[in-house]
Amino acid sequence: MKKGALVRPDVAIIRPDVAIIGAGPAGLAAAAGARAAGAERVLVLEREERPGGILNQCIHDGFGLVRFGETLTGPEYAGRFLRAARESGAEILTRTMVLGLTPERRLQALGPRGYMTIEAGAVILATGCRERTRGAVRIPGSRPAGIFTAGVAQYYLNRQNIMVGRRALILGSGDVGLIMARRLTLEGGQVPVVVEKLPYPGGLARNIAQCLDDYNIPLRLSHTVTRIEGEQRVERAAVARLDAEGREIPGTEQVYDCDTIILSVGLIPENELALKAGVHLSSVTGGPLVDDAWQTNIPGIFACGNSLHVHDLVDYASAEAENAARAAVAFSRAGGAGEPGLPVRPGAGVRYVLPFSVRVGTRPLLSLRVSEPTGRRRLVARAGGRTLAERVFPRLAPAEMVRLELREAVPPGAKALEVLVTDA
């Protein structure tokens, strides 16, 4: 397909086989995947000037170990997928924001070429996630300058070359917060402490070691910020210890001098467009309730990447997007909502499992997170009285997504597929 073949001034309504919303790692992988699966016209809509999504600001390494067996920076990892997407012949429209999406897969978008209407054979949501904010976690105190979410601070430092403060307290031990603790330290800032309300860290073990331990930055578990002080700019933050129920323990408050507070308190799949189209979301993941073809409840609308559920490794987001792309291409040709599957239920020790439903006779790859950190345990998937998968893990942690392959297909007559943690 020639570049610019889809979007031309003489075309009033753009009609791709597959429209992909977002050119981050998931969207780019979906684009190349859709072309590889035989889609003629693949259109990617990206609001930023440069494709790559959040990876463009992730200048640290550690990306691609699973996929490529080597460690890449974020822009390097994105670059490989961008090249593949471009070479595949998918058309990428940048600086273009999708403003509307209907269940009939009609999109409204705004970009340098003006206001556009798009009617797509299939739609893949690859809209990524956003950061939880101070308001969402209700941190008390004043509202001065100097409070940034970790991703925003990362954008300022890595993409705009702007330093956000001199002494930053970090709340939350999510991966972006840990990465920023190291980044701020390397740029001459001080990080007196990282505070985490849970009794275990939110980020990957390797980031605790490489970003905190290597720089002697203390991590205080079961603590939270109880008050922000400072009228114009942050001046101090009070930190207190929490009991097992998450309540502040009186008398444990300690005040830190700081001019900056960095929040790494969770990521939320971005699904405003999905909601406009009537897509149902999970209250646990915040992402669409997809079936084993990564299709939402709205026929022809698929989801992948961080808009489906927040990943800790981008490699898995790319793989998931390729699967969604294959299914989307099949839909764009044949249509059909697919036969309803049986529900997938998180059992003991499991927080969520994707997909949310599976059809008899299929062997979908399950993605899941456990509810709490454990030592050596066995993960088991059961349906219709049969054990479809089991695997022993030396340890399990909510921060680390687990993938579980079924060794046999979902049997006929099964009412549900259950995944649970048992003793090893």
Next chain:
Amino acid sequence: MEKRFDVAIVGGGAVGCAIARELSRSALSVALLEKENDVARGTSGKNSAVVHAGFNNPPASLAARLCVEGCAGFAAACRELGVPYRRTGKLVTALGAEDIPLLERLLAQGRASGVPDLALWTREQVRAREPHIQAAAALWSGSTGITNPLLYTIALAENALANGAEIFLNFPVEAILRTGDGFILRSGRRALRADWIVNAAGLYADRVAALAGDDGYRIYPCRGEYLILDKPAAALLRAPVYPAPRPGVGGLGVHLTPTIDGNVLVGPSAEYISSRSDTGTTATVMARLWQEALLLLPALAGCAVIAAYAGLRSKIVPAGAQNFGDFIVEHSRRTPGLLNLIGIESPGLTASLPLARLVLRLLGEKIPLPRKAAFQPERRSAVPFRALEPEERQAAAAGDPALREIVCRCETVTRREILTALDNPLGVRSLTGVRARSRAMTGRCQGGYCQQRIVAILRDEYGVRPEDMRWQGTESWLFTGAVK
């Protein structure tokens, strides 16, 4: 020699800006002095944003009279000033039968004050209007509305400016000297002269009066905290919903208010504090607000809180007092040339233009207020891109490249609207100034997407260095500079 004005207004809240705007109808020279870097930075910008009907205050009180007048004229004023306004009506609900006498008292009070369109509604009538609200009965007020108090105050200030008033931001009045025929008002090394001072300093009105030699007032700050809910909550109610007012509470009780921009507010609390600037939020109140909101509207349980804020009421009665503190608008008995507005709390926003007209009448008793033929009451403002229909969006985007880029994704704010906000007539360049004028950074991601884009516009198109950018006031620096 300092610049001389006929009138200096102290305080750039809704009331001060309304006075500046109304005075700019006259040929008098007018200065508006505001201590912050923008107008509406105090109580005017931190309230429920409700245009009240006037039934909450005792009949014959100044507050009731001016509120009824202000409510009747609010829609027209907003049309003239290019400010959003919607008549929503309002419900004061009785949770049980014991609350019904409270509603009857409010109804009688409102009728005595001439409030139109009041009625007692049954449980069924409430349910027909607001199916998610739990109430045994309610007082319906059809004339109550909602607005955006930030834009309202900004519009008044801009219209005053367009009609010749001068506005001095970052001008905290620190000293007032009496001269033979007027005053000198000082702020740091800046100073100006004025024949008359109109004291509309809100929480600081007692102190400003004292600076001018009149120490006859005392303000008691009373804090009210709010939660802001994400837009899905707005599908659950059409009108502001209040509980029946229990005696002895320092406010109207925790209520639910749809905002003109599509969110829902929960609040306010009422807590007397000693500070006049502590608009911080607290864990206990935030938790309590949420509990009380769920009592009024259980369906809110699944809704997300996106931000919290607090404002301070400038009360003239202390904690525990049962008596009603009316608005005070009067010539100072101790300092000739000083006109004071004291205790202008709720419904001060609604009553702001009537208050301004009252100030003009009181001034007119002392000096002539010749009308200015060139006064232009209208202020033009563009319809926000988010409010346009698809065909209108298409046409708008075709004609302006800056309307083809969304800077704030949550509120659908275009680059054009950011540029317009940065080019505002008052010259405000802070991020909170952009936020107030464009709604960028007010959505569910609270600037997570757009703040850095606005910073890039400030740096690349306005030449502002990162270390010179400000969040709100002069000390609220955002960045230390470039990464080393």
